[in-house]
Amino acid sequence: MPELPEVETIKDQLSKKIRGKIIKDLQVIDYQKNVQGRVKDILARITDIKRRAKLLIFHLANRCSFLIHLKLTGQLVYHEKPKEISPSTKIVFTFQDGSRLFFNDFRKFGFLKIMETREVESYLKKEGYGPEPLELSSEEFKRLLTGKPKARIKPLLMDQTFLAGLGNIYAQEACFLAGILPTRIISSLSEEEIKKLYQAIQKILSESIRHQGTSFDTTYVTPENKPGGFDAYLKVYHQEKCSSCHTKLKIISLGGRSTYYCPKCQK
DNA sequence: CAATCGTCCTGCGGGC
């Protein structure tokens, strides 16, 4: 399940592989409901690829753009040479030079939205994404948090309108690294804890990007069809024991999401 | 305002 580091990795690799290429054909397979906008508008040269929150934004030379959200099981895999599609392949982009990009999504939660480039900003605004965590200062983070005194920290970190890009893995990893229980209410956090949490988020995200993301459940792969390397650095997510004190980790449900934490190291 | 629940979807694991 791609979160900020995975989407960032995909953006970086795709930029190298397909920026400048011309989309000659778009094939949609059992995914009509997940595609919005005029498909013919996508047949143009890709001029730029960006990321906002967990969204990929592709700009085209014909004043159109398209957005891709991978949700839980989306993959974008690039093939230089002919390759047969898999049962989970929902969209095939074919470029003028014959190379192709497969959009795989076996649970079909993802989407492709095609729109005019000038509409992208208002779309993002409408979605109401919070700030990018890696472009946020410690002071801004603190100010943001104090605006939600009654919220519990871990679900709040996953709230895309509060902070953009953290999902279930990195929100719980950040809480562990900061030594904070995921259930803590914002108003109970000390200045010191907020600072530690900010640093934890910066560290987790940048290190995961450096390792090209987390492939724990094997659904995430890079455009080169390779797993990310951050799995080895996970401290709590789907782990048995605390890497620091060896206490058996607790698993609770928070906002409907399973959440792992160390009852000894997190206060 | 915060929290929970249902929804979308499908593979897989647990339980009987």
Add this chain to the structure above:
DNA sequence: TGCCCGCAGGACGATT
């Protein structure tokens, strides 16, 4: 052994 139920999980909308 085989089948069925239910869970996981991002994000949104409706309800408590």
